[in-house]
Amino acid sequence: MSKFKMSRRMAILSAASLMSLATAAQDIKLGFNGDLSASPSAQSGAAGVLGIQAAIEDINAAGGINGRKLTLVIRDDQSQPPKSIQNMSDLIDNEKVVAVFGPTNSGNAMAWKHIPNQKKVVSMGMIGGGTDITKGTGGDNYMFRVSMVDREQVAGIMAYAHKAGYKKVGLLTETTGYGAGGLKDMQEIGKLHGIDVSVSEKFAVADTDMTSQLNKMKAAGVDAVAVWAQGTPTGQLMRSMEKINYFPPVLSSWAADNITFYDAAGKSLAEKPIFMRTMVDPTTPKQKELFERTKSKLAAPSAFPFVVHGYDAVQLIAASIRQAGGTDGEKMRAALEDLKDPVAGAMKTYNKPFSKTQHEALTASDFAFVKWNAGKLVQVSDPVIKSLTAADFKR
Amino acid sequence: MDIALLQALLSGAAVGSTYALVALGFSVTFTTTKTLNFSHGEFVSAGSFIGMSVLFLALGKPITSTSFGGEITGNGAQLFALLAALGVMGILGWLLYLLGVRPFSRKPGMSWVMSTLGFGVILQSIGLAIWGPKPVVVPGPVGDEVVRLWGIGIRPQEILMLVVSVSIMVLFDHVMRKTMVGKAMRAVAQNPSVASLMGINVNAMMIGAFVVSSALAGLSGFMLAPIAQASLFMGLAVGLKGFSAAMVGGLNNARGCVLGGFVLGILESLVNLWSAQWREVAIFALVIVVLAVRPTGLFGTKMVEKV
Numbered sequence: 001m002s003k004f005k006m007s008r009r010m011a012i013l014s015a016a017s018l019m020s021l022a023t024a025a026q027d028i029k030l031g032f033n034g035d036l037s038a039s040p041s042a043q044s045g046a047a048g049v050l051g052i053q054a055a056i057e058d059i060n061a062a063g064g065i066n067g068r069k070l071t072l073v074i075r076d077d078q079s080q081p082p083k084s085i086q087n088m089s090d091l092i093d094n095e096k097v098v099a100v101f102g103p104t105n106s107g108n109a110m111a112w113k114h115i116p117n118q119k120k121v122v123s124m125g126m127i128g129g130g131t132d133i134t135k136g137t138g139g140d141n142y143m144f145r146v147s148m149v150d151r152e153q154v155a156g157i158m159a160y161a162h163k164a165g166y167k168k169v170g171l172l173t174e175t176t177g178y179g180a181g182g183l184k185d186m187q188e189i190g191k192l193h194g195i196d197v198s199v200s201e202k203f204a205v206a207d208t209d210m211t212s213q214l215n216k217m218k219a220a221g222v223d224a225v226a227v228w229a230q231g232t233p234t235g236q237l238m239r240s241m242e243k244i245n246y247f248p249p250v251l252s253s254w255a256a257d258n259i260t261f262y263d264a265a266g267k268s269l270a271e272k273p274i275f276m277r278t279m280v281d282p283t284t285p286k287q288k289e290l291f292e293r294t295k296s297k298l299a300a301p302s303a304f305p306f307v308v309h310g311y312d313a314v315q316l317i318a319a320s321i322r323q324a325g326g327t328d329g330e331k332m333r334a335a336l337e338d339l340k341d342p343v344a345g346a347m348k349t350y351n352k353p354f355s356k357t358q359h360e361a362l363t364a365s366d367f368a369f370v371k372w373n374a375g376k377l378v379q380v381s382d383p384v385i386k387s388l389t390a391a392d393f394k395r
Numbered sequence: 396m397d398i399a400l401l402q403a404l405l406s407g408a409a410v411g412s413t414y415a416l417v418a419l420g421f422s423v424t425f426t427t428t429k430t431l432n433f434s435h436g437e438f439v440s441a442g443s444f445i446g447m448s449v450l451f452l453a454l455g456k457p458i459t460s461t462s463f464g465g466e467i468t469g470n471g472a473q474l475f476a477l478l479a480a481l482g483v484m485g486i487l488g489w490l491l492y493l494l495g496v497r498p499f500s501r502k503p504g505m506s507w508v509m510s511t512l513g514f515g516v517i518l519q520s521i522g523l524a525i526w527g528p529k530p531v532v533v534p535g536p537v538g539d540e541v542v543r544l545w546g547i548g549i550r551p552q553e554i555l556m557l558v559v560s561v562s563i564m565v566l567f568d569h570v571m572r573k574t575m576v577g578k579a580m581r582a583v584a585q586n587p588s589v590a591s592l593m594g595i596n597v598n599a600m601m602i603g604a605f606v607v608s609s610a611l612a613g614l615s616g617f618m619l620a621p622i623a624q625a626s627l628f629m630g631l632a633v634g635l636k637g638f639s640a641a642m643v644g645g646l647n648n649a650r651g652c653v654l655g656g657f658v659l660g661i662l663e664s665l666v667n668l669w670s671a672q673w674r675e676v677a678i679f680a681l682v683i684v685v686l687a688v689r690p691t692g693l694f695g696t697k698m699v700e701k702v
Contacts (some may be wrong), residue, residue, distance in 0.1 A: 038528075039528065149404075175672065193489045201667075201671055202671045202672045203667075203671055204632075204675075206623065206629060206632045207537060208410065208622050208623045209406040209410055210667075211402050211403070211407065211548075211664075212399070212403045212406065212664050212665075212667030212668040212671070213667055213671055214403070215398075215403070215668065216399075216668065217400060217401035218399075219399065232530055232624065236396070239550075242541050242548070243406075243541050243547075243548035243549065243550070244402060244548055245403075245541075245543075245548065246545070252581075255421075260529065263462060263531075263532045263624075264530075264624065266465070266539070267465060312697075359607065
């Protein structure tokens with residue numbers, strides 16, 4: 001290559017990069033940081049990204065925000081906390097994104113939640129459900145969420161137990177951080193309803209026989225059991241119920257919506273527990289349209305709620321930029337905490353979803369009770385659920 | 396007797412029979428070579444995935460599938476899966492001995508500990524590359540309908556596990572005590588050079604021990620998959636409990652290993668009946684107490700020579 005050709009190529013290259021810099025200054029960059037490839041929940045992450053992209057398409061097609069287009073920078077954290085922390089700094093410091101969506105796994109959000117707070121960049125969770133993710137740590141809190149929340153699920157199932165007239169609910173939890181968190185929430189909220197939650201048994205994630213624990217529940221005469229565990233052990237628990245032919249009503253964490261639960265329990269036993277989800281099937285025209293747009297790229301139809309969460313997360317961020325009149329992190333956070341206009345999302349229309357202390361866009365009254373039926377998730381609608389009002393959800 | 400207690404005893408024995416089978420696998424190599432395969436647990440999970448792959452192929456599904464979707468397999472396929480698990484794992488055991496144990500055994504240092512552990516990590520990584528982390532529910536050869544006896548329930552696969560582990564114990568016990576092969580194995584363990592001078596093919600004995608031990612891991616995995624699901628992460632728990640069973644019962648005694656397995660399984664189940672969160676504490680406290688009082692296990696024979 002001659003020197004002349006080389007320098008000409010350099011000139012073209014630098015012109016091109018200058019041009020892209022110029023457009024980048026116009027565009028508003030958003031980031032996604034979450035597992036897209038490594039853990040079983042990666043398919044939830046991928047579905048979330050589909051929703052984010054769909055919302056960005058819609059907003060850009062309508063002319064962007066004040067004439068500025070939205071773009072998305074995607075970083076896979078492979079479910080590893082160190083990688084997730086690194087991605088967070090990369091997105092905020094190098095890519096200069098104005099908001100970050102994700103992560104897929106709650107543990108990773110706990111690993112980096114100090115970063116958005118220090119850098120004053122809004123993080124909008126739309127997958128992981130860990131209760132403490134959005135909890136403030138003193139000072140301004142930049143962690144928001146549009147997704148399932150563990151403690152809100154507990155609020156839901158305990159409200160159900162109370163309305164159904166269960167006086168004594170046995171708690172069955174796995175011996176992990178997830179199980180321990182659920183146990184604490186269930187004990188606290190159960191007591192708020194005056195339910196006797198003193199009978200509590202534990203099992204390990206890899207256990208194959210929980211008949212001893214179940215026999216203790218039976219001996220204690222509980223009216224129902226509430227289970228907080230991952231999909232596979234919850235399935236093994238149902239199999240142990242079959243062994244001793246003991247089938248109390250079962251209320252469970254949403255881990256039961258995972259295919260690992262369905263596989264482990266088998267078709268008929270999987271139909272026993274009821275649990276909560278943000279939604280089941282697309283019902284509104286907006287949801288149906290979104291489903292048609294994304295279904296060919298979805299790993300499983302059951303991951304569709306994350307498309308909706310991702311879509312709404314972008315709409316809420318866009319609303320905060322409009323209200324703040326720019327992409328300053330502090331102003332966006334303040335705008336989110338006091339959104340003046342309703343925001344039309346795919347899940348619902350958000351009317352002042354957040355406040356200084358409330359950073360969850362979705363709470364128990366937005367969720368649906370579901371169960372497995374003939375291999376599909378279906379919405380449950382019994383007299384107890386119909387009678388539930390927002391005031392019943394104590395937390 | 397109380398139904399709940401009976402259920403706990405039977406369930407415990409069913410879980411314990413898994414530990415027993417794994418403990419036997421540890422015992423075989425120890426009684427011959429004085430070494431152990433520290434990734435025996437990963438070999439168990441490898442065995443379950445090999446059996447599972449054969450069943451997938453028999454149903455005309457790709458080998459990399461992750462669900463049977465409730466499909467039932469025929470007896471022929473199950474038998475073939477069992478043979479494949481035994482055969483492939485046997486070959487892996489031979490490789491493990493050649494590459495991971497022989498170069499280091501009877502040499503100062505503990506290199507074989509590291510090399511056997513490493514072998515397990517390699518197997519697990521290959522498995523993850525092929526099937527990913529999702530556990531797979533595998534259909535068993537004897538169905539899944541709960542069998543009820545006097546109000547207590549057990550699954551057919553668990554009964555099969557009980558029968559198989561006791562049968563294997565009886566067989567091993569007979570071989571070790573009553574046959575020339577058993578004598579030769581013990582001779583090799585005692586003093587390989589003298590055994591060699593007596594006309595025993597020491598190398599063949601040692602290879603044989605690793606092949607049999609790994610084939611046993613294959614059998615454990617094949618039997619365990621319908622109960623606990625085939626999972627690439629079950630190795631650690633299964634291996635640790637199996638090893639504990641061998642320590643409690645006696646690493647150099649087949650009867651001891653199996654009884655140790657049953658003792659641990661039933662103890663777990665009884666502790667569950669009391670307070671499940673103290674289970675692991677109770678198990679490992681028992682292991683420590685047994686090791687302190689009887690270092691060779693409840694049924695183990697004393698070894699005179701200690702390195």
